């Protein structure tokens with residue numbers, strides 16, 4: 001076990017739509033509550049947390065009583081706009097319950113490429129983290145047109161979470177999804193797929209067994225999670241992919257328990 005996980009102080013947690021929305025389209029209140037509880041408890045212990053949360057479109061669909069995502073990009077963006085404020089209302093309610101302050105930070109993937117914007121975003125993160133406020137990040141879906149796949153998908157918070165982790169110099173990125181980790185085959189398609197515990201490099205072999213989304217509401221599937229992991233590995237950072245059905249799994253990860261898939265370089269020995 002890499003001691004950097006147990007000692008991680010600055011942690012980025014990414015939660016996918018599949019963990020926040022039930023398959024029937026309703027909001028998964030249990031996940032919202034347990035996520036708020038877990039991050040609040042860690043915040044109280046003195047750790048610095050950033051939450052990257054998807055779910056704007058999922059929550060928007062539920063609010064507008066729609067069963068499936070519209071194909072038109074403008075309609076998807078409108079739904080994201082509706083859902084984002086509702087998403088933050090849900091988080092505000094649950095985090096208030098645990099006496100934790102939160103903030104909304106909407107970003108585009110390329111924002112850090114512009115020096116002035118980068119500086120302003122970093123100032124914001126630094127002030128929030130200094131003041132024990134948990135930033136809740138999502139892609140700014142109404143303006144992020146270059147991130148849209150003009151078919152059925154929208155944005156990609158897996159890679160956004162890696163970009164954020166890298167810029168805030170996080171010790172650890174935890175990606176919560178609806179699977180127990182990275183498998184040698186898509187577990188939603190192949191019954192006897194095996195969970196891979198540790199991955200030290202991501203190349204065509206890994207991408208070759210990474211399929212698309214497993215739910216009606218998720219977007220990137222395993223491909224975008226591997227791209228996020230690749231970025232983390234390239235920077236010698238650690239990413240853990242685990243099941244977000246119960247976000248208290250984060251306590252187990254930080255205790256060094258054998259859960260999920262750990263992406264970490266194997267060549268470097270860390271004390």
Ligand SMILES: Nc1ncnc2c1ncn2[C@@H]1O[C@H](COP(=O)(O)OP(=O)(O)O)[C@@H](O)[C@H]1O
Nearest residue numbers: 016017018177183186211213214218219221222
């Ligand atoms: N090799 C694999 N290992 C694990 N999951 C995989 C793999 N290939 C494809 N998947 C799919 O990726 C899905 C998770 O991605 P996604 O639906 O985008 O979730 P999220 O909303 O959490 O981002 C899983 O439900 C699974 O169907």
Ligand SMILES: N[C@@H](CCC(=O)OP(=O)(O)O)C(=O)O
Nearest residue numbers: 017054055056057156157219
């Ligand atoms: N920004 C979009 C989510 C994009 C996204 O990456 O979704 P997911 O694959 O569920 O992490 C939203 O809030 O609906």
